[in-house]
Amino acid sequence: LFVQKQQQKSAILTQRQQCINLVKNGMTRDMYPQLSLAVEIFLRAPISTATVERDFSTMNRILTDLRNRLTTE
Structure with a gap:
C-alpha cells in the first residue's frame, strides 16, 4: 500500500x-x-483548500454579528 501511494x-x-x-x-x-x-x-x-478554509474560519471569528453593526448596542 505504501509503495503504491509513493508511485502515485x-x-x-x-x-x-x-x-x-x-x-x-x-x-x-x-x-x-x-x-x-x-x-x-x-x-x-x-x-x-486547507489554507482557504482556515482564512474563512479566521474571518468568521473576527467578523461576528456584533462587530458587523455600526451601532454601539
Whole structure:
C-alpha cells in the first residue's frame, strides 16, 4: 500500500513536471493555445483548500454579528 501511494505521488510529480515543461516551451503556446491555457490554470490552482478554509474560519471569528453593526448596542 505504501509503495503504491509513493508511485502515485511520483506519477503526479512527473505529470506536473511535464506541464511545467509545456508552459516553458513557447512553441507549444502557438500550436496549442487552449491546452497551454489549461495547463497554466492547472499549475496555478492550489493543491489543497486547507489554507482557504482556515482564512474563512479566521474571518468568521473576527467578523461576528456584533462587530458587523455600526451601532454601539
